[in-house]
Amino acid sequence: MPPIMRKRQNCATHAAFLTRHGSRETDACLRKAQFHMDLWCCFTIQNWLLDFGRHLVMIFCPLEWFSLNRPSAGDYFHMLYNITTPFLLLKLIERSPKTLPRSAVYLCIITFVMGASAHLVGDSINHRLLLSGYQLHLSVRENPIMKNLRPQTLIDSFELLQYYDESLGHCLWYVPLFLILFLYFTGCFTIVKAEKKIPISAWLLLGPSGLYFWYLVTEGQIFIPFIFTFFAMMATVVHQKRKGFLPDSNGLFLLYSFSISLVLVTVWVACLWKDAVLRKKYPGVMYIPEPWALYTLHLRDKHVTLTD
Numbered sequence: 001m002p003p004i005m006r007k008r009q010n011c012a013t014h015a016a017f018l019t020r021h022g023s024r025e026t027d028a029c030l031r032k033a034q035f036h037m038d039l040w041c042c043f044t045i046q047n048w049l050l051d052f053g054r055h056l057v058m059i060f061c062p063l064e065w066f067s068l069n070r071p072s073a074g075d076y077f078h079m080l081y082n083i084t085t086p087f088l089l090l091k092l093i094e095r096s097p098k099t100l101p102r103s104a105v106y107l108c109i110i111t112f113v114m115g116a117s118a119h120l121v122g123d124s125i126n127h128r129l130l131l132s133g134y135q136l137h138l139s140v141r142e143n144p145i146m147k148n149l150r151p152q153t154l155i156d157s158f159e160l161l162q163y164y165d166e167s168l169g170h171c172l173w174y175v176p177l178f179l180i181l182f183l184y185f186t187g188c189f190t191i192v193k194a195e196k197k198i199p200i201s202a203w204l205l206l207g208p209s210g211l212y213f214w215y216l217v218t219e220g221q222i223f224i225p226f227i228f229t230f231f232a233m234m235a236t237v238v239h240q241k242r243k244g245f246l247p248d249s250n251g252l253f254l255l256y257s258f259s260i261s262l263v264l265v266t267v268w269v270a271c272l273w274k275d276a277v278l279r280k281k282y283p284g285v286m287y288i289p290e291p292w293a294l295y296t297l298h299l300r301d302k303h304v305t306l307t308d
Contacts, residue, residue: 034249035198035249035250036092036095039095040202040253041201041205042088043088043092044205044209046081046088047085047212048208048212049077050081051077051078051215052212052215053077054075054077054081058072058127061074068128074124078120078123079120081116085112085116085177086109086112089109089112089180092184093105093180093184096183096184096187096188097190097248098187098189099187104183107176108176108177109176111172111176112172112176112177115172115176116172116173118172118173119165119170121165122161122166122169123165123169125165126162129158140158140162141155141159146158166221170221173220174220174222174225174226178225178226178228178229179229181254182229182232182233184254185236185247185251186236188248189240189245189246189247198252198253198256199249202249202253205253209260210257210259210260210261210264211260211261211264213257213258213260214260214261218268218288218290218291219290219292223265226258226261229258230262233254233255234255268289269287272294273287275289
């Protein structure tokens with residue numbers, strides 16, 4: 001294509017961009033299209049420290065430091081996570097070049113906090129059961145500490161607790177999280193060539209970010225919401241590409257993080273495919289064992305032996 005024709009085509013694309021967003025909003029979009037290193041770094045660190053780290057604190061923190069009838073150190077980590085995560089998500093939405101539906105964002109944040117809080121209570125009690133010999137790789141009724149429980153109707157209460165923790169809590173927690181990330185992703189498109197590349201700082205965060213999403217999918221048993229979000233992102237990329245827009249550095253970072261997570265989930269399932277005990281706990285086609293179930297099945301006894 002001759003240079004004059006290419007220049008006219010670029011001008012036409014830029015004019016369409018101005019028509020769609022408005023000149024004032026376009027200028028703001030171009031200023032905010034830079035990679036949000038501060039927010040993504042804080043988001044990744046607090047996810048690993050407060051979400052994944054709370055389990056390690058529960059395991060390795062001496063029991064005499066916290067009474068079993070009071071919140072543990074891991075519970076305080078979870079409480080802090082329930083505060084910092086909505087804050088960082090709102091900051092991400094604020095920096096989105098696209099004006100997102102506020103009502104949908106607020107409803108997602110409120111639902112996220114409600115689900116994470118419900119999970120906090122259930123997870124706290126489950127940790128105390130774990131210290132008493134509860135086996136995460138077994139169902140509630142199959143656990144040895146439940147078989148001698150009297151009256152037997154108490155087992156129904158513990159099954160209700162597990163439902164709030166593992167099913168309802170995870171659903172109300174992670175579905176709004178993925179929805180917010182998808183809404184943010186829809187605004188991460190640009191016509192500026194310089195913003196279509198991932199900076200070095202983003203590449204450094206990509207591994208920890210993708211690994212955390214793997215942990216989120218496996219521990220939360222939320223592969224279906226995750227894969228639907230990933231497919232929605234890919235469909236959005238195809239749709240926007242037809243209009244002349246491509247993902248900016250923030251959009252590529254989020255898309256690549258999900259892609260790495262999907263690969264890790266596939267490898268995780270393949271490695272544990274023949275584990276008979278875990279397949280009994282997680283029957284059906286959606287066989288994705290939890291990492292902490294693997295810990296109670298194969299690693300906890302070794303840890304107890306080493307610490308005794």
